[in-house]
Amino acid sequence: MRHAHLALACALALGASAATTMVLAADAMPDRRRLDADMPQLLNLYKDLHLAPELSRMEEKTSARLAAELRGLGFTVTEGIGKYFAPGYKGYGLVGVMKNGDGPTVLVRADMDALPVEEKTGLPYASTVKVRLPNGQETGVMHACGHDIHVTSLVGTARQLAALQNQWRGTLILLGQPAEETIDGAMAMVRDGLYDKVPQPDYVLALHDWSGMPAGRVGVTPGPAMAQSTQVDIRVRGVGGHGSAPQTARDPVVLAASIVMQLQTIVSRSTSPQKPAVLTIGTIHGGTKRNIIPEEVKLELNMRSYDEETRQILIAGVRRVARGAAIAMDIPEERLPEVTVLDAEFAPVVINDPKLNERVEASLRKALGAENIDHPPAVMGSEDFGRLGLDGKFPSVMFRVGAINPAAYAKATAEGRVMPSTHSPLFAPDPEPTLRTGILGMTQVVLDLMPR
Ligand SMILES: [Zn+2]
Ligand SMILES: [Zn+2]
Known part of the structure; x- marks a missing residue:
């Protein structure tokens, strides 16, 4: 400095x-002047993306827009990466590559998908998009995790680095990732030959917007920063019958309710209080009519932890509770619950490489001022970002970018309130200062990792 x-x-x-x-x-x-000049167009891009959110694995228009932006800046773009989800699935991952002489290879990732959340921010550019999920349920779609901020930041960073080619050298890879929210998009790109299509990176970078900080600030957390995430389905089976004659049936609704409550004891009674763990049942579906005892109820669980031992305790606990509760309710042996761990949707712990993190932090201080750097603790949120670094093979760092209007944040803090977090229908980033901070920060980090 x-x-x-x-x-x-x-x-x-x-x-x-x-x-x-x-x-x-x-x-x-x-180039701060260039950023000022670019900002109206970047804000338009952000609002366009916000108005047209696409769910995980469906990011067709978002990826096409990002590809067009990068092509327009002189990047060599390859689209359609990530076809491993299912046969015939197109895959909406993309990379834009800019070769600028000999030097390090740096990969910067932005995730592109939105969430099945009905937006309630009341903003003039709030999403009104609705889709029907595979299970028939209609839902609103919203960029409730701010991945539209990420895509726009990537474009802003691309504009900077394309214009500043005389200030860096090496190979720059900008990557648009699908399906982060289903935690399998990064792996899909890797399995679809990402690193046959682009050189292996020396450094892998990403940013994530954050509701826990005002816009203008960034957060860096060296070492383990985000938890591993495990997805589990439970198919709770009973014996159907008439609602007026429960003695002739075995009610899977009551059994599911019992399983939901007993699952809460795994984290409080089975895992170590010194090892963080979370178990959430995010969906419960069953039945068609009030006077019919249905045949089955489906539960979808999400579990977080920081170590493999705790993860195995959680998985074993779910199997034990489901089976035990069913036996207690006299469910026939052949109708006991089916517990499925979705291996393809597992995300490991995100570990920010300590050495690279030091360099990233130094660059962020330079670009944003030491007073704007926070050191937030690790969180129980998860990310599949680490997959792009092949789980530690390439040093990788993700930093957090405050996204909340500073005045609103200060007022909420003074009143003892927290601002709506990501995934909330009320999550509303303050786009201009958030984008400005993300673009200045990421551009500086890349410039410093690829010196002339
Ligand atoms: Zn998210
Ligand atoms: Zn996210």
Whole structure:
């Protein structure tokens, strides 16, 4: 930092042509004037994306838009990466590559998918998109995790780095990832030959917007930063019958209710209080009519932890509780619950490589000021970002970008309230300062990792 100021001061004293040389030699920096000029277009892009959110694995228009933006800036774009979900599935992952001489290879990722959430922010650009899910249920769709901020930040960063090619060298890979929310999009791209299509990166980077910080600030967490995530389905089976004659049936609704309550004891009674764990039952579906005892009820669970031992305790606990509760309700042996662990939708712990994290933090300080850097603790949220670094093979870092309007954040804090978090129908990033912070920060990080 001091070094940079000295160079700038000398440069100013020496006049314009010397200034350019000295600043380049000392410190490549984002072009703030260009960012100011780009901001109206970036905000339009953000609002377009926000108005047209697409669910995981359906990011057709979002990926096409990102591809067009990157192509327009001179990146060589490859689309349709990530076809492993199912035969015939197109796969909406894409990469834009810019080769700029010899040097390191840096990959920057933005995820593109939205969530089945009906937006309630009341913003003029709130999403009104509705879709029908495979189970027939109609739902609103919303960028409730702010992946539209991520895509727009990536485009803003691309604009900066395309214009500043005389300040960096190496191979820059910008990646649009589908299906982060289903936690399998990164793996889909890797399995579909991502690293046959682009060179293996020396560094892998990403940012995520955050409701726990005001816009203008960023958060860096070295080491383990986000939990592993395990998805489990329970098919609770009973014996159907007339609602007026429960003695002739075995009611899977009552059994499911019992399983839901007993599952709450796994984290409180089976796992170590010193090891974090979460078990949430996110969906419960069963039955067609009030006077029919149905044949089955389906539960969808999501479990988080930081270590494999705790994960195995959770999985074993779910199997034990489901089976035990069914036996207690006299469910026939052949109708006991089926517990399925969805291996394809497992995400490992996100580990921010400590050495790379130090460099990232230094760049963020330079771009945003030391006073705007936070060190938030690790969270129980999860990400499949680590898959792009082949689970530790390539050093990777994800940093957090505050997304909440600073005045609203200060008021909420003063009143002891928390702002609506990501995945809430009320999550409303303040786009301009959030994008500005993300773009300046990420551009500086890339410039510093790919010096001239
Ligand atoms: Zn999310
Ligand atoms: Zn997210």
